[in-house]
Amino acid sequence: MKLTFASAGESHGPALVAILGGLPAGLTLDREAIDADLKRRQEGYGRSPRQQIEQDRVEVLAGLRHGRTLGTPLALVVRNVDHKNWTWGMAPWAPEGEPSGKGTKPVTLPRPGHADLAGVLKYGHEDVRNALERASARHTAVHVAAGAVAKALLATIGISVQGSVVDEDGLRTAIDEARADRDTVGGVVEVRADGAPPGLGSYATKDDRLDARLAFALMGIQAVKGVEVGDGFALASLRGSQAHDEIRSDRRRDTNRAGGIEAGISNGEQIVVRAAMKPLPTLMKPLRSVDLATGEDATALVERSDVAAVEALAVVAEAAVAWELAGAAREKFGGDALEDFVAAHAAYIERIRWR
């Protein structure tokens, strides 16, 4: 059984949507838990006033009845409240009436580090907005909603996932300083998963490797430029005798430099991954660019933007890891009904006598 995820939605369009396939029937979902994660994503030090406009809440259009999954595709919607200011500029159909609100004038000043230049060249757009609207991280909202669903599934087999910012205090100081300088910063987030049994993922093919899947999922998040599993880059400068986690007679480890994954398979220890986020590309003191309308030197677009989104990234990365672990668990334990999934997990734990 494979989990599938498809999403659509522009940053200032009417809504973000996601369709989740492959969930078992009978999983109880808690609307408040999903909304709480959506709120966590919106909060965080250094975010822009957009977050005060949006009040992200999940709506479910299909796949759920009376709070329990039906085993059919689960359709989720998160509306963009800000769309009311963009009804002409982001109208899906040819807009009627005089231009009004935001997004009425084409953007022609690409920002270094954003999707703007490569996006318009690739797709043949004249208005940079046609590229930046989807490239924007706004649609991570539905990824977070999917992550909350994944966490509910993982909880049924005792797995929990938690994201956090590495050096949060230092980061907040850096954000204050960057805001004062009208600049932006990045940072590092960490996700830890507890309770994963040995055996999620496989060495059989590269697509099966759990470390590869987690890296792909994390690198798929906007502005993530580096990923490490366990001690990652630091392992490169150690000797083998210092780098590996010795195995005790109870098959557990005293150290966890591997981050809970060996040969692409969870080994029963805590899963630990980190992601590095670059400084956000929209700058209040813009970098050098070109005006695509005239071909003249110019400075890049300035628009409302976060100083940092690292705390939000911790929530998005947590969702990404939860989704991948849930996918690996679905592949390992299968089941159309939740009871089958839980029973397969219990039988496996019994077979390997894992405590």
Ligand SMILES: Cc1cc2nc3c(=O)[nH]c(=O)nc-3n(C[C@H](O)[C@H](O)[C@H](O)COP(=O)(O)O)c2cc1C
């Ligand atoms: C949660 C989150 C919020 C973000 N907010 C902003 C923002 O306000 N301004 C900005 O310029 N980039 C923001 N970004 C980063 C851009 O979306 C990203 O840099 C851009 O899409 C280009 O993609 P790349 O950095 O992966 O190359 C955010 C990223 C994340 C994950």
